[in-house]
Amino acid sequence: MASFRPERPLSKSSGRVKAARKLARRASRLEHGLFLAEGVKALTEALAVTEPGATGVVEVFATEAAGDQHAALRSAVEQAGCDWWDADDDAVASLSGSVSPQGVVAVCRSLHVGLDLALAGEGTVAICADVRDPGNAGTVIRTADASGAVGVVLAGHSVDPYNDKTVRATVGSLWHLPIALEPDPAEAVRRARASGRPVLAADGAGETDLFDAEDAGLLDQPVAWLFGNEAWGLPEELAALADHRVSIPVLGRAESLNLSTAAAVCLYASARRS
Structure with missing residues (x-):
């Protein structure tokens, strides 16, 4: 987990959000071996994937309302050693590809095999x-x-x-x-x-x-x-x-x-x- 916690929710202009937003492009996904997955269902499934020393999740961006609503999931993410970042609605929406953002977006490790x-x-x-x-x-x-x-x-x-x-x-x-x-x-x-x-x-x-x-x-x-x-x-x-x-x-x-x-x-x- 990160040693520093911002006092305010991250905005869409924050460095972390900008870096995650690049994963909307295929070239960036290929370069980093990461992708974005939106929603509680996707996060839950990704969290269940474990590799030696790591889960399928890298970090999570969520609105404060989503964090309150899914407190147990947030705890599971943090217990797995992953960062859960509070972010404002615009920041999370900027990471979402859907018309109605669900309030939770995870950065996940690519998982395709040979x-x-x-x-x-x-x-x-x-x-x-x-x-x-x-x-x-x-x-x-x-x-x-x-x-x-x-x-x-x-x-x-x-x-x-x-x-x-x-x-x-x-x-x-x-x-x-x-x-x-x-x-x-x-x-x-x-x-x-x-x-x-x-x-x-x-x-x-x-x-x-x-x-x-x-x-x-x-x-x-x-x-x-x-x-x-x-x-x-x-x-x-x-x-x-x-x-x-x-x-x-x-x-x-x-x-x-x-x-x-x-x-x-x-x-x-x-x-x-x-």
């Missing part, structure tokens, strides 16, 4: 190739967590998992399962296959629909689901690396399902059968 670790567990894995929408990526991470998947890979030009919108969309699941960043989607597919998992590409033009895939026993073992970009799906050369291309039956008049919904259907189909 590809091998994301594929190390015995279970289903989700691979996102060039998934660029923060809400979709965050929802896939949350759904992977909820469905019991053991890892997520953000491949190619996928969104930064530490984007504030992505962090919020995970609703805490960012801290629950290993997430790998892999620049080459083809390498992610090859390594997933090498881990012993069949790779199933979610593809609207797939030769096998999800119901037939279940009947054929394709989901009776852990698999790697491969999901593509929101607008143009999977490139042909990437989909060709998969063991099977699986489509989701559209029984009504809808044109298709959006990415996060399709991922939920596929991941839960695996959870039900494997």
Whole structure:
């Protein structure tokens, strides 16, 4: 804990707040290995992550009202050896990416792992190739967590998992399962296959629909689901690396399902059968 405590709440012009605000930029997050996470839920989950000699939290900025409301959480943060800074409303709002700031923003340590670790567990894995929408990526991470998947890979030009919108969309699941960043989607597919998992590409033009895939026993073992970009799906050369291309039956008049919904259907189909 810091040896000095300012008598007044920090303002948005204070050095500490300015330094934290830089983490809104991806380049700064990469440079420092830190990111911002807003809200009590995110802080609670980050605080539960421990590494040798450190927690997942570095410091916290909160309004005085939030500090009073969450006194037990503040105590837990300080007992973990992390600073809890009282800051005025404008300072905390300047660190928030949401329309309605929650009054608590934590500076957290980046937590992504190497590809091998994301594929190390015995279970289903989700691979996102060039998934660029923060809400979709965050929802896939949350759904992977909820469905019991053991890892997520953000491949190619996928969104930064530490984007504030992505962090919020995970609703805490960012801290629950290993997430790998892999620049080459083809390498992610090859390594997933090498881990012993069949790779199933979610593809609207797939030769096998999800119901037939279940009947054929394709989901009776852990698999790697491969999901593509929101607008143009999977490139042909990437989909060709998969063991099977699986489509989701559209029984009504809808044109298709959006990415996060399709991922939920596929991941839960695996959870039900494997």
